[in-house]
Amino acid sequence: MSVINHAEKVINLKIVYYGPGVSGKTANLLYIHRCLPHANKGNMISLATGDDRTMFFDFLPVSALMVRGFETRFQLYTVPGQVHYNMTRRLVLRGVDGLVFVADSQFERLRENVESLRNLEENLREYENSLDELPYVVQYNKRDLPNAAPIDYLEYVLNRRARRVPFFEAVATDGKGVFDTLNTVSRMVLAGEFGDGQKGAP
Ligand SMILES: Nc1nc2c(ncn2[C@@H]2O[C@H](COP(=O)(O)OP(=O)(O)OP(=O)(O)O)[C@@H](O)[C@H]2O)c(=O)[nH]1
Numbered sequence: 001m002s003v004i005n006h007a008e009k010v011i012n013l014k015i016v017y018y019g020p021g022v023s024g025k026t027a028n029l030l031y032i033h034r035c036l037p038h039a040n041k042g043n044m045i046s047l048a049t050g051d052d053r054t055m056f057f058d059f060l061p062v063s064a065l066m067v068r069g070f071e072t073r074f075q076l077y078t079v080p081g082q083v084h085y086n087m088t089r090r091l092v093l094r095g096v097d098g099l100v101f102v103a104d105s106q107f108e109r110l111r112e113n114v115e116s117l118r119n120l121e122e123n124l125r126e127y128e129n130s131l132d133e134l135p136y137v138v139q140y141n142k143r144d145l146p147n148a149a150p151i152d153y154l155e156y157v158l159n160r161r162a163r164r165v166p167f168f169e170a171v172a173t174d175g176k177g178v179f180d181t182l183n184t185v186s187r188m189v190l191a192g193e194f195g196d197g198q199k200g201a202p
């Protein structure tokens, strides 16, 4: 649900990074925040516990391109992955325009990934929304770790819906795959908002 301010000619779009605890959602936003020039970003807000686990959410506003005379602003959010913060996860999903599922590639985290994906589907249902309707990509993070499962396997387990979505391999702490992920999901969101995307952009 984009929020359009006609007076200021601004369109706000919300992208949520979802996934199990410690999969690297906050690491994605930290890297994006580090790399973007000041003109394109606002302050990053992180509400975390003492050990850096997200307690409410992270928030990073990013201003992107002009499309048909409108300045598009992406508001990037992460959810807290820990199981017991589900009310917060659900709230963060309100009005979402695009989703990134950040999976932890390690074999031993497979079950948490599956549970988180199921939890995402359940929470979207509360808003009468679904992964079939939303712009959505998957990121397989922590590819640098020795116990990372093969991509084919992860794809088989986590990306087997009728509509297979784009996926990215990532090492969020080093930035690998971070902007590929963000650019793709933003493009998908814009295509949804503006039909064929950027036709007519100045
Ligand atoms: N080796 C490695 N470590 C990573 C990678 N991405 C994130 N980490 C580390 O994993 C830990 C958790 O990362 P976060 O980004 O805080 O995870 P999160 O998904 O936000 O976790 P919650 O806030 O609890 O949901 C941190 O210590 C990160 O430095 C990666 O690609 N490779």
Ligand SMILES: [Mg+2]
Residues within 6 Å of the ligand: 025, 026, 027, 052, 053, 054, 078, 079, 080, 081
């Ligand atoms: Mg976090």
